[in-house]
Amino acid sequence: MIKLIMTFLVGLCIMVQPIQDEKLVESMKRGKETYEDFCITCHMAEGEGVPGAFPPLAGADYLLENRTASIRAVKYGQQGEIVVNGKKYNSIMTPLYLEDNEVADVMNYILNSWGNEGKYVSEEEVASVEKE
Amino acid sequence: MIQSIHSVSLCLLLLTLFASSSCSQSNVNFPKSDQPLTFEPVNEDFSNPWSFVFLPDASMLVTEKEGELFHVVEGVKNPEPVQGLPEVYVRGQGGLMDLELHPDYEENGWLYISYGLSPEGESGGNTAVMRAKLADNKLMDQEVIFQATPNSTKGQHWGGRMEFDRDGYLYISVGDRGARDDNPQSLSNHSGKIHRIHDDGSIPADNPFTGEDGAIHSIYSYGHRNPQGMAMHPETGEIWTHEHGPRGGDELNRIQEGVNYGWPVITYGINYSGTKITDITEKEGMEQPVYYWVPSIAPCGMTFVTSDLYPQWQTSVLIGSLKFNYIHRCELEGNKVVKHEKVADGLGRIRTVREGPDGYLYASVEGKGLFKLVPK
Numbered sequence: 035m036i037k038l039i040m041t042f043l044v045g046l047c048i049m050v051q052p053i054q055d056e057k058l059v060e061s062m063k064r065g066k067e068t069y070e071d072f073c074i075t076c077h078m079a080e081g082e083g084v085p086g087a088f089p090p091l092a093g094a095d096y097l098l099e100n101r102t103a104s105i106r107a108v109k110y111g112q113q114g115e116i117v118v119n120g121k122k123y124n125s126i127m128t129p130l131y132l133e134d135n136e137v138a139d140v141m142n143y144i145l146n147s148w149g150n151e152g153k154y155v156s157e158e159e160v161a162s163v164e165k166e
Numbered sequence: 167m168i169q170s171i172h173s174v175s176l177c178l179l180l181l182t183l184f185a186s187s188s189c190s191q192s193n194v195n196f197p198k199s200d201q202p203l204t205f206e207p208v209n210e211d212f213s214n215p216w217s218f219v220f221l222p223d224a225s226m227l228v229t230e231k232e233g234e235l236f237h238v239v240e241g242v243k244n245p246e247p248v249q250g251l252p253e254v255y256v257r258g259q260g261g262l263m264d265l266e267l268h269p270d271y272e273e274n275g276w277l278y279i280s281y282g283l284s285p286e287g288e289s290g291g292n293t294a295v296m297r298a299k300l301a302d303n304k305l306m307d308q309e310v311i312f313q314a315t316p317n318s319t320k321g322q323h324w325g326g327r328m329e330f331d332r333d334g335y336l337y338i339s340v341g342d343r344g345a346r347d348d349n350p351q352s353l354s355n356h357s358g359k360i361h362r363i364h365d366d367g368s369i370p371a372d373n374p375f376t377g378e379d380g381a382i383h384s385i386y387s388y389g390h391r392n393p394q395g396m397a398m399h400p401e402t403g404e405i406w407t408h409e410h411g412p413r414g415g416d417e418l419n420r421i422q423e424g425v426n427y428g429w430p431v432i433t434y435g436i437n438y439s440g441t442k443i444t445d446i447t448e449k450e451g452m453e454q455p456v457y458y459w460v461p462s463i464a465p466c467g468m469t470f471v472t473s474d475l476y477p478q479w480q481t482s483v484l485i486g487s488l489k490f491n492y493i494h495r496c497e498l499e500g501n502k503v504v505k506h507e508k509v510a511d512g513l514g515r516i517r518t519v520r521e522g523p524d525g526y527l528y529a530s531v532e533g534k535g536l537f538k539l540v541p542k
Binding site: 071072074079084087088113125128129130 | 213231258261321438533
């Protein structure tokens, strides 16, 4: 019986995984477009940022370890000191006025590009993040 | 590795630029000014004060990019925003942007406001200008006198600066709205252009393209990317602008009638990805900038210095740097930049720089508010 359940679960995972991946790939594709519209001017094409001015996203501990704060920053803007990979940044990202689905797409793009790995961000998750 | 390839290609690019440089050259390390300044806060209760003007009584009107207008009297902000603004389409770099007073403001009371407008029932928006009169913290007699095409949901490149010249023409900058291959080189839309209109929005009969079928008649110059700075030269009366390049290639331009400033056919910038936009930086029939920056400083806001309080900065134009949090001073000899300096280093992401009626320079700064720049 346990064996049967295990087989079932494994099968389910195999079935679900590609759907989840496809969803992520599609979201990242849309997110890349949004990124190139709204974010690239400061965070640059490879998410490398501008030293001393704008923090990197590629390999950025802040982004990868502060999921909700990162969603909040993209959704509402960000101000004040943050430390990214040991370096201090004290600037401002003014609100971009993206829709929740656009925030989710761009989060999926930056969380899964340039060597980053992150869990799928849904529109619902973005909707649940409130302004501080 | 990628980093070093970037450095090598940047070096090569810089070498090429130096080799081919005619009127301009690039320099990353600009010296700091030896004129120290104190940044005196005027009012710090602003989140993104995109622009401001001084009214005849020396009070200030200040735009918040998110769509509110405030009156600041002797440093005190009226907590009630000015009523009667149009509905503002806030998206990416667009929102409530610039303010300008009619040259005869004291007689006619016309205030000019540039903002993102999304026409009802349509998706996306573009830069528009409303004029209105202010009384009791309310706008009245509102008229939309300029509305750029095409509408776009893209977040970038709205331009949005305005300036009157001595003859009473109103100039308006509109960015390329993120469609560089469609807009700036086409005369059949408003984007990527400097426009010239009368104070009531009508088109001057002698505008350069009024005789051309299919051309937008308010166009005064074209081939622009994203001009977020505009000021009239105090001696020549000419309109000068600067614009954001992509990665490198920010430009200072002297605006001349009917002239093509080349974007994106010629540019000193490259794509954010590091790939080329074009092989050429010069072309016949396309104007060279007065000066260009590689790398970009992200220029925003602009004023020529005329005040006696800054004697060593006469014949200079001041330009805010969004990227490096300072004001860039270009000292001019005629139409050439002969010296560069970093002024107000560390002040922040400057949106607008203006001289006040008291002769002091004022700046609005993202996330910080309004500041008076007092020489030490």
